[in-house]
Structure formats: C-alpha cells, structure tokens
C-alpha cells in the first residue's frame with residue numbers, strides 16, 4: 140500500500156545511495172516508522188547534500204516494502220562537518236578528570252570549537268570516581284567561572300548519570316565531542332541500549348582510523364530527542380574569524396553584550412590595554428590570549444578521535 144501523501148521525516152542514517160528516514164507516528168496510519176529512501180532523480184538538489192540530521196519531505200511511502208522517495212530538503216539550521224551531521228542543538232564537550240589527565244588548554248579548545256557552531260554547549264567531566272569529592276567541587280567551581288555548569292559523572296554515583304540522561308531527553312539533538320579515551324563511547328553505550336560500540340583504555344587505543352568506517356547514526360531518546368552516534372571528530376582545524384573569538388568566551392561576551400562595555404576600537408581583541416575596557420580579571424584570560432596569539436601565527440589544531 141502506497142500512501143499518497145507527503146510527510147516530513149528525519150534522516151537517521153545514510154548509506155551510499157539510500158537514506159534511512161524516520162517518520163513520527165502519523166495520526167492517519169499505524170506503521171513501522173523507518174523507511175529506506177532514495178532521492179527523486181528529477182529533483183534539483185544533489186544527493187550528497189542530504190545528511191544525517193536533515194529533515195526531508197517524503198512521497199510515495201510504501202508501507203509494505205518500507206520504502207519512500209525523498210522529494211525535498213527542509214531548510215537546515217546548521218551543519219557540522221567531519222562527521223557531517225545537520226541540525227545539532229547541543230554539543231557536549233566530554234573530558235575526563237583523570238586517565239587521561241584534564242588539560243585546561245585542551246578543554247578550552249574543545250569548548251571554543253563547540254561554541255563556534257552557535258549551538259548550546261555543555262561540559263561533562265567523566266571519571267570523577269578517580270578523584271576526591273573536594274577535587275570534583277574545585278573543578279565544578281572553576282568551570283562555573285568559565286561560564287559552564289559542568290556535569291560530573293562518577294561510576295559510583297549512578298544518580299549523576301540518570302540526571303544527565305533526563306537532561307539529554309529534553310534536548311533536540313545532542314552530540315558528544317572530546318579527546319580520545321575520556322569515555323565517550325562508554326557513555327553512549329549506556330545511553331543507547333544495545334549499542335555496544337568498542338571501548339578501550341587510552342594506552343591500548345589504536346591510532347585514528349580504526350573506527351572510521353562506522354556510519355553516523357541518530358538514536359531516538361524520547362519522542363522529541365535524538366543523540367548522534369559518531370565514530371568521532373577527527374583532527375579539526377579551528378578556522379574561526381579572529382574577530383569572532385571574543386564572542387565564544389562567555390566571560391567576554393557577557394561583558395560586551397550583557398554589560399555593554401565599550402572599547403575605544405571597534406573589533407577590539409582585548410589584548411592590549413590601550414583603550415580596552417574589558418575586565419581581564421578572569422581565569423581563562425591567559426588561555427584566551429594564547430589562542431589569539433596562535434591564531435595570528437597559524438591555525439589552532441585540536442585532536443579528537
């Protein structure tokens with residue numbers, strides 16, 4: 140039976156020529172809501188332009204063969220590259236407090252990388268079971284000052300994980316990023332029942348490339364929430380307009396945007412004191428300054444996995 144109606148769906152997985160598209164339960168029909176779809180040949184958008192996370196309009200939905208045809212693409216909000224995922228609403232920067240040791244400069248780079256996507260950014264500290272409660276509080280305090288309410292995960296405190304899961308179920312489409320070995324895959328395996336992706340301690344991790352054949356896939360967490368399973372972000376180049384950099388630091392944009400401080404020069408990078416009215420008395424200022432300097436000489440690389 141073919142439904143003679145256009146319906147909106149979400150691309151949850153992409154194969155070479157096919158797209159797995161999920162349609163939310165529709166009032167008129169009862170059906171398995173995943174359809175294997177191809178793009179209509181005559182349409183004037185090219186097939187490589189549809190990504191996981193994209194909303195598409197389907198036609199000729201066949202309930203027996205679970206096939207459909209993609210008619211058109213709904214305008215997307217954003218597109219993350221390498222891996223390509225559309226319409227992300229939340230980026231969670233995952234870092235471990237130990238094994239591997241927390242590097243503030245690395246956390247900073249991942250946060251900035253996430254912020255430039257223009258979506259909601261959160262920080263998750265894993266492996267808090269490896270440090271004392273005092274140290275955990277110290278870190279939460281530190282990142283609070285950076286502008287982030289860090290979520291702390293601890294193997295001995297399942298309540299923290301439950302709370303995190305409840306939060307994720309309220310977000311439209313979340314993705315994890317962060318250094319290798321911090322526990323991203325372990326977390327995803329707990330969040331998505333039956334996923335069973337391979338995890339490994341840093342010491343035994345094989346260099347990048349191991350997981351790259353795995354496809355990006357969206358998993359539904361609730362009726363309005365998805366999480367992205369990805370083989371990871373590879374080496375990323377932070378290619379950001381240097382003038383935008385100050386706006387990616389909550390400590391700076393709060394002063395500039397909310398408090399309305401004005402410096403003498405428009406596009407002030409807040410590096411020199413002359414005519415600059417930024418209060419530089421915040422912890423991350425040194426990291427900010429270093430990033431500005433490194434942007435002036437070369438692009439700044441961060442290593443994911």
Ligand SMILES: Nc1nc2c(ncn2[C@@H]2O[C@H](COP(=O)(O)OP(=O)(O)O)[C@@H](O)[C@H]2O)c(=O)[nH]1
Nearest residue numbers: 265266294319320321322323324325338339340
């Ligand atoms: N102690 C401790 N170890 C963890 C925790 N989460 C993950 N691990 C371990 O950290 C290692 C790396 O985890 P993995 O999920 O592969 O990290 P990924 O590279 O970020 O995907 C594995 O050996 C995990 O068992 C945690 O909360 N506490």
Ligand SMILES: [Mg+2]
Nearest residue numbers: 323324337338
């Ligand atoms: Mg992993």
Ligand SMILES: [Zn+2]
Nearest residue numbers: 402407409415
């Ligand atoms: Zn300034």
